[in-house]
Amino acid sequence: MNDPPRKPPVLDCAHLVRHFGDRAAVDDVSLSIAPGETYGLLGPNGAGKTTTIRMVCGLLRPDAGTVHVAGAPMGVSAGPAKRLIGFVPQDVALYPDLSVRENLRFFGRLYRLPRRRLERRVDEVLDLVDLTARAGDRVDSLSGGMRRRLNIGAGLVHSPTLLVLDEPTVGVDPQSRHAILESVTRFGEEGMAVLYTTHYMEEAERVCDRVGIIDRGRLVAEGSPRELVALVAERDRVRLAAVGDLAAYAEACRLLPRVEGAGRTGDHGEVVELVVKDARSLLPDLLDLAHEQDVDIRSVEIDEPDLEAVFLHLTGTALRE
Amino acid sequence: MRVVLAIAAKDLRQRLRDRSAWVIVFLAPVLISALMALAFNNNEDFRANVGVVDLDRGPAATGLGQVLRSPELRGTVHVRSYDAESAARRAVDAGDVHVAVVVPAGFTEALHGGGAAPVKVLDSVDYGLQAQLARAVTESYVAQVNADRLSVATAVAAGAERADVPRLAAEAALLRLPEQVRAQGLPDDPLKVISYFGPSMGMFFVLFTVGFGARGYFIEQRQGTLDRIAAAPVGRGALLLGKSVSTFVYSLAGLVTVTLVSWLAFDARWADPVGVAALSVAMAVCVVCLTALVIALVRTEQQAQGLAQILVFALVLLGGNFVFASGTTPLIRRLALFTPNGWALRGFTDLGTGVRGWDAVGAPLLGIAAFSAAVAVVTVLLLRLRRTT
Numbered sequence: 110m111n112d113p114p115r116k117p118p119v120l121d122c123a124h125l126v127r128h129f130g131d132r133a134a135v136d137d138v139s140l141s142i143a144p145g146e147t148y149g150l151l152g153p154n155g156a157g158k159t160t161t162i163r164m165v166c167g168l169l170r171p172d173a174g175t176v177h178v179a180g181a182p183m184g185v186s187a188g189p190a191k192r193l194i195g196f197v198p199q200d201v202a203l204y205p206d207l208s209v210r211e212n213l214r215f216f217g218r219l220y221r222l223p224r225r226r227l228e229r230r231v232d233e234v235l236d237l238v239d240l241t242a243r244a245g246d247r248v249d250s251l252s253g254g255m256r257r258r259l260n261i262g263a264g265l266v267h268s269p270t271l272l273v274l275d276e277p278t279v280g281v282d283p284q285s286r287h288a289i290l291e292s293v294t295r296f297g298e299e300g301m302a303v304l305y306t307t308h309y310m311e312e313a314e315r316v317c318d319r320v321g322i323i324d325r326g327r328l329v330a331e332g333s334p335r336e337l338v339a340l341v342a343e344r345d346r347v348r349l350a351a352v353g354d355l356a357a358y359a360e361a362c363r364l365l366p367r368v369e370g371a372g373r374t375g376d377h378g379e380v381v382e383l384v385v386k387d388a389r390s391l392l393p394d395l396l397d398l399a400h401e402q403d404v405d406i407r408s409v410e411i412d413e414p415d416l417e418a419v420f421l422h423l424t425g426t427a428l429r430e
Numbered sequence: 431m432r433v434v435l436a437i438a439a440k441d442l443r444q445r446l447r448d449r450s451a452w453v454i455v456f457l458a459p460v461l462i463s464a465l466m467a468l469a470f471n472n473n474e475d476f477r478a479n480v481g482v483v484d485l486d487r488g489p490a491a492t493g494l495g496q497v498l499r500s501p502e503l504r505g506t507v508h509v510r511s512y513d514a515e516s517a518a519r520r521a522v523d524a525g526d527v528h529v530a531v532v533v534p535a536g537f538t539e540a541l542h543g544g545g546a547a548p549v550k551v552l553d554s555v556d557y558g559l560q561a562q563l564a565r566a567v568t569e570s571y572v573a574q575v576n577a578d579r580l581s582v583a584t585a586v587a588a589g590a591e592r593a594d595v596p597r598l599a600a601e602a603a604l605l606r607l608p609e610q611v612r613a614q615g616l617p618d619d620p621l622k623v624i625s626y627f628g629p630s631m632g633m634f635f636v637l638f639t640v641g642f643g644a645r646g647y648f649i650e651q652r653q654g655t656l657d658r659i660a661a662a663p664v665g666r667g668a669l670l671l672g673k674s675v676s677t678f679v680y681s682l683a684g685l686v687t688v689t690l691v692s693w694l695a696f697d698a699r700w701a702d703p704v705g706v707a708a709l710s711v712a713m714a715v716c717v718v719c720l721t722a723l724v725i726a727l728v729r730t731e732q733q734a735q736g737l738a739q740i741l742v743f744a745l746v747l748l749g750g751n752f753v754f755a756s757g758t759t760p761l762i763r764r765l766a767l768f769t770p771n772g773w774a775l776r777g778f779t780d781l782g783t784g785v786r787g788w789d790a791v792g793a794p795l796l797g798i799a800a801f802s803a804a805v806a807v808v809t810v811l812l813l814r815l816r817r818t819t
Contacts, residue, residue, distance in 0.1 A: 166661040167660075167661065168657055168660055168661055187663075188663035188665075189663075191661060191662060191663040192663045194661065196657075196658060196661035196662075198654045198657055198658060199654075200653070200654050201653075201654075202653060202654030202655045202657065202658045203653075203655065204440070204444065204653075204655060205653075206444055206447050206448070207440070207443065207444065211440075211443070215436060215440050216658065216662070218432065218433065218436035219433055219436065219659060219662035219663070219664050220662055220663065221432060221433065221663075263658070
């Protein structure tokens with residue numbers, strides 16, 4: 110029996126390279142996204158996510174490699190490819206002195222939507238981002254969460270085939286964050302391809318069909334969250350809440366045998382997280398090391414591995430370091 | 431084209447929602463030009479009150495007095511006589527007259543004998559233009575008398591009878607020096623203060639839009655909307671054109687508002703409305719070019735604001751927006767020819783004094799076009815250099 114024909118990818122990036130001076134911000138990154146697929150580009154700040162996205166959207170010319178959107182080549186002045194992309198930048202990129210409706214209308218006009226269709230789409234998007242009641246208000250009178258939602262809405266007015274979201278939940282309250290993640294899930298279900306960058310593991314696990322882990326400009330792993338976690342299936346994830354010089358402690362932990370990655374996490378870096386083989390037999394060594402380094406261990410958790418553990422395993426450091 | 435118009439309309443909408451933009455481009459120039467008109471005798475025509483001290487009492491001195499009282503200067507020059515130089519000096523200091531002309535004793539004799547008895551002009555720092563006028567009339571008169579003398583002497587040397595000298599002198603006096611023939615471009619009407627300062631202040635404040643436009647570009651860059659536009663299928667040319675159109679419309683609206691208000695409310699007069707429109711359009715185009723230059727030269731909104739302010743003040747100081755060009759030094763008058771506003775003011779001055787059409791605005795339009803073209807070329811080179819580096 111023949112396999113069903115694979116749909117051509119909506120986004121196809123091949124061997125993207127971009128340098129800033131001597132530093133390679135993106136180094137040989139290749140990825141593709143199928144229609145209806147949500148692809149998460151996961152990595153710490155400075156890993157190369159935004160640079161990759163800027164090349165995908167035609168805002169930055171790659172030093173090498175190509176980007177195709179539904180078969181159309183992307184470039185700085187590539188109309189057909191750009192027409193298919195909805196770009197949602199990391200920071201709220203709206204005109205604060207224009208109203209919600211005026212902002213949506215303006216960004217829709219850039220895509221040459223006919224007047225009637227534009228008005229209809231503006232109404233639909235207002236409904237989608239739950240801002241119909243505030244349509245006539247100036248953007249600078251909206252709350253932060255509303256602005257975030259409108260920021261996404263402005264990328265949707267022209268009904269893009271590929272939605273590119275650059276860390277859309279940074280600095281967002283939990284309620285708005287939940288709403289944004291719900292929307293992204295819905296976009297995928299409705300057949301839109303989504304490229305979603307984040308440094309939040311739980312977001313990637315929740316909304317993405319496939320995740321690419323990027324570190325220091327290189328795509329170090331790619332697969333569904335389940336496939337990636339399987340990479341560290343034989344490992345344990347150890348979380349030590351502690352007080353002391355945790356950076357030095359994590360560094361020392363990395364030198365222990367059976368420790369495959371260690372780094373600081375938590376809101377204030379108060380947790381040392383490790384990916385280890387056979388946590389129970391290693392635990393005495395970890396506690397001895399803490400004692401030697403004057404690190405006061407407050408609690409110990411041993412968990413199943415997750416994407417954070419995958420990242421630790423693949424890069425040797427924590428995602429938020 | 432729809433995208434260009436969308437960008438231009440959005441920019442204009444934003445500017446019109448900014449109250450400071452209304453004040454700077456529409457309200458301030460009208461108010462300041464009105465204040466200047468009030469300060470200069472409430473928009474009356476130019477007037478020179480000239481005191482005359484005749485210490486000579488001879489025919490040459492009387493002739494000078496007659497020239498100052500001639501029909502051609504009536505309405506502009508008002509003569510008052512004084513017996514002594516000290517009295518005239520006091521009158522000038524007190525502001526009773528703007529300037530005084532002292533004809534020394536022996537003036538007539540010196541003229542006829544070819545000697546030196548120079549006329550003294552007592553002026554005031556407050557009335558430089560009037561002093562210049564008095565000096566010009568006096569010099570012109572002396573030149574005329576000298577020319578008469580020369581022509582009579584030439585006739586005698588050529589064999590004319592001595593008895594005919596009075597007749598020859600009278601005939602020579604009827605001839606005018608070539609310099610006194612009205613040259614093309616010289617005023618038919620006196621220039622009204624508001625006719626000069628209306629457009630002058632309009633241009634001064636419209637030049638501030640260079641800072642607005644450049645700052646706006648960098649604000650858009652900072653807030654990410656420029657990236658958002660660039661991610662859409664909008665060519666770089668359409669983006670630049672859209673932004674240029676909004677700057678052009680805004681600048682032109684500012685200039686047109688000031689000239690209309692100056693005309694309707696303060697009775698400013700220009701001989702040729704088409705000329706006024708042409709100069710306004712040329713200046714608006716120039717503002718677009720200057721805005722692009724500032725954007726090409728700097729990297730941040732603060733730098734844009736700073737550079738634009740330096741540029742604006744340099745241009746208005748050199749171009750003569752605060753003083754009549756005739757009241758400045760020859761060097762400044764020459765430097766004004768390197769500024770678009772200096773050229774535009776020359777055009778408005780000519781239009782305000784009755785000169786029409788190409789005679790009034792031809793050279794100014796070419797001057798502004800040359801300046802704008804030079805700025806555009808430098809801008810393109812800078813942008814290319816920036817892209818390659």
